[in-house]
Amino acid sequence: MKILKKKNIKELSKINTPYGSVVTFFDDRDFPFSDMTVGFSTLNPLTRQRINHKFSQFMIYVxxxxxxxxxxxxxxxLNPGDITLIPKNCPYKVINDNNDYVKIVYVATPLAKDPRDGHNYL
Structure with a gap:
């Protein structure tokens, strides 16, 4: 097996939501065998979002x-440096009751067959 590396990471996609933004910088377009996506998410101050990932388990690192x-x-x-894993098809809420933005790194695996099915706001 060959070790692959991605240099000069750039946004593959950015989605603005009422809750903040989601930026993908690694997915199966880079490494077709990976069956995962990695990115950053920013949660706006004083917001709550309800989400379900039907096809993926979802790791959150603050x-x-x-x-x-x-x-x-x-x-x-969760505080900076904390990590949690959300099981697939498990509805959950992310809550920011503070006046500051929350920034996380996320990993979702396996990928949904259609990206529109991967991240469902409830």
């Missing part, structure tokens, strides 16, 4: 800010 994740009756707080 770079900046503080947010909460709710799944059912469970709630955790």
């Amino acid at each position: 770079l900046k800010g503080k947010c909460s994740i709710e799944i059912g009756n469970d709630k955790i707080t």
Whole structure:
């Protein structure tokens, strides 16, 4: 197997939402065998978003800010340096109750067959 490297990372896509933005910088277009996507997400101050990834488990790593994740009756707080994994097809909320932006790195795997099915706001 050959080791692949991506240099000078550029945005593959950027989606602005009412909650912030999602920027993809790595997916199967770069490494066809990867079956994952990696990117940054920014959550606007004082926002809540409800999401479900039907086909992918979703890893969240907090770079900046503080947010909460709710799944059912469970709630955790994530600070910079914290990481969590959301199981596939598990609706959850990301909550930013602060006056600052939250910046995360995300990894979703496996990919949905159609990208429009991968990230569903509820």
